[in-house]
Amino acid sequence: MTKTAKCRYCDEPLSHLMCDLGMSPLANSYPSGESLAEGEKVYPLKVWVCESCLLAQLEEFESPEAIFSDYAYFSSFSSGWVEHAKRYAEMMIDRFGFDHNSLVLEVASNDGYLLQHFAARDIPVLGIEPAANIAKYASEEKGIESLVRFFGSQTARMLHAEGHSADLLIGNNVLAHVPDIRDFVRGVKIALKPDGIFTFEFPHLMRLIEGNQFDTVYHEHFSYFSLLCVERIFTRYGLELFDVEELATHGGSLRIFGKHAGYESDRVHPTGRVEDLRNRETEFGLADMVTYRAFSERMKAVKRELLGFLLGANERGESVVCYGAAAKGVTLMNYCGLGSDMVDYVVDKSPHKQDRYMPGANVAIHPPSRIFETRPDYVMILPWNISDEICREMDGIREWGGRFVVPIPSVKVLS
Numbered sequence: 001m002t003k004t005a006k007c008r009y010c011d012e013p014l015s016h017l018m019c020d021l022g023m024s025p026l027a028n029s030y031p032s033g034e035s036l037a038e039g040e041k042v043y044p045l046k047v048w049v050c051e052s053c054l055l056a057q058l059e060e061f062e063s064p065e066a067i068f069s070d071y072a073y074f075s076s077f078s079s080g081w082v083e084h085a086k087r088y089a090e091m092m093i094d095r096f097g098f099d100h101n102s103l104v105l106e107v108a109s110n111d112g113y114l115l116q117h118f119a120a121r122d123i124p125v126l127g128i129e130p131a132a133n134i135a136k137y138a139s140e141e142k143g144i145e146s147l148v149r150f151f152g153s154q155t156a157r158m159l160h161a162e163g164h165s166a167d168l169l170i171g172n173n174v175l176a177h178v179p180d181i182r183d184f185v186r187g188v189k190i191a192l193k194p195d196g197i198f199t200f201e202f203p204h205l206m207r208l209i210e211g212n213q214f215d216t217v218y219h220e221h222f223s224y225f226s227l228l229c230v231e232r233i234f235t236r237y238g239l240e241l242f243d244v245e246e247l248a249t250h251g252g253s254l255r256i257f258g259k260h261a262g263y264e265s266d267r268v269h270p271t272g273r274v275e276d277l278r279n280r281e282t283e284f285g286l287a288d289m290v291t292y293r294a295f296s297e298r299m300k301a302v303k304r305e306l307l308g309f310l311l312g313a314n315e316r317g318e319s320v321v322c323y324g325a326a327a328k329g330v331t332l333m334n335y336c337g338l339g340s341d342m343v344d345y346v347v348d349k350s351p352h353k354q355d356r357y358m359p360g361a362n363v364a365i366h367p368p369s370r371i372f373e374t375r376p377d378y379v380m381i382l383p384w385n386i387s388d389e390i391c392r393e394m395d396g397i398r399e400w401g402g403r404f405v406v407p408i409p410s411v412k413v414l415s
Contacts, residue, residue: 007050008057008223009181009233014048018056018292019214019299021045024334025359026062027218027327032356040359045331047217047224049292053232056205056224056292058217060179080389082113084249085172089117096197096267098123098168105159105166105191107151108174112138119144126164128155152180156187166191169198173250175230176202176221185237195265198239198258202230206284207252209291212409214299214335215328215382216251226286227254227277234258242270244277251385251408302410303336309411310342318377320405322346323390325353325365329382332407333361340364343380347371371397378413380405387414 005014023042031040043061050057092098104118109127111134118125127146129135135146149155151174159165169192178184188198203216205226217224231241243257259268285291313320322329325348332338339361346358347368356365371379371394379397381387384406391404391414404414
C-alpha cells in the first residue's frame with residue numbers, strides 16, 4: 001500500500017491489511033490463444049480495511065471503463081440467478097404495488113435477466129449498463145431498453161431532466177464494482193422519486209470472512225460491504241435503510257431496502273431487521289481490526305488443503321477438470337498457482353468464454369460437453385455458490401464414477 005493511499009469513502013489513510021492474494025490479472029479478461037504470447041497485465045490483489053468507516057477495499061489499478069466497457073459476464077447463463085431475479089420482482093410488486101404507472105430503473109442491468117420480469121407484468125423499465133455488448137443483447141434479444149452509461153450523479157441528473165425518475169431503483173452486485181462510491185450514492189439520491197424505493201444486493205462481508213470466501217476478491221470488486229459500513233454511506237447522502245434481508249446468493253449476500261430520509265409512506269413499514277443485523281455484525285467483530293487480520297491465516301490454510309488434494313489426485317493418476325470460468329475461479333487458480341499441470345481444462349456454458357483461457361492460469365475453456373468426452377475423475381466447481389445447480393445439470397458424470405469437488409470454504413468431495 002502506498003503511503004498516500006486513502007479510503008475511497010472517507011479519505012482516511014489505509015493501514016490495516018485484511019488479505020494479500022499476490023499478483024493477479026483482471027478476472028474477466030479471458031485471453032484468446034493468439035494473445036497469450038503477448039502476456040497479461042497483473043496487479044496486486046490486496047484487501048485493506050478502513051478503521052474509520054469500516055470499508056474493505058482494493059486500490060484502483062484499472063478504471064471502470066477499462067474493465068466493464070466490454071464484459072464477458074452474461075447473467076442469464078445461470079438459470080438459478082434468473083429464477084432469483086424473478087422471485088425478487090414478484091415480491092417487490094406484491095409488497096409495494098408497482099404497476100404500469102411506475103418506472104423501474106436498474107443500474108448495471110446486464111442482459112435484462114431481471115428487468116424482463118417487471119416488463120412481463122407491463123411495468124415500464126429502463127436499464128443502465130456500461131458494457132455495450134451486453135446492453136445490445138438486452139435490447140435486441142429481450143426488448144429491454146438499455147442506456148449504455150456508467151451510473152453516477154451526472155447520469156442521474158440527465159435521467160431526471162428527461163423525466164426518468166425511479167419509483168424503484170435496483171442495483172444487484174454493482175456497489176462492489178464502483179470506485180467512486182460517493183458519487184454513485186449521490187446519483188441514487190437524485191434519480192429516486194420523492195416516494196421512491198431502492199434496493200441493493202451485494203455479497204455480505206461477514207459471510208465472506210465467516211466462509212473463507214477469499215476467491216470472491218478480484219479487481220472488478222473495488223469494495224466489500226458490511227451493513228455497518230453501507231448504512232453510514234447512504235445516511236450521509238440523505239437516504240435511510242428501512243429493511244434488510246440476508247440471502248444465500250453468492251455465498252451470503254445482503255439486500256438492503258431504502259428511501260429518502262424522513263419521507264413517510266403508507267407502503268413503507270420499517271422492520272427491526274436492520275438493528276438486529278447491526279448488533280450481530282458488531283458481536284461478530286466487524287468493528288474490530290483483529291477480525292480482519294485473522295482472515296488471512298484461514299485463507300492460507302484453504303490454499304494448502306486444495307493443493308494437497310490436487311497433488312494427491314495427480315499422483316494417483318486421477319484427472320481433474322473445473323466447471324465454471326467464473327471470476328472467483330480466476331482468483332482461486334491464480335492465488336493457488338493452478339495451471340494445466342494441476343487441472344486439465346475448464347468448461348463454461350457461456351459461448352463468450354469458450355475457446356479462450358483462464359486469465360493468469362492459461363488453462364483452456366471448453367463447452368460443458370467436453371466433460372462427457374473425456375470422462376474425468378473429478379469436476380471441481382469453481383462457482384461453488386451455484387454448486388447445487390451445476391450438480392443437477394452435470395449429474396451424468398456419476399455414470400463413470402466421476403465426482404464433484406467444491407474448494408470453498410474447505411475442500412469437499414461430494415458424494
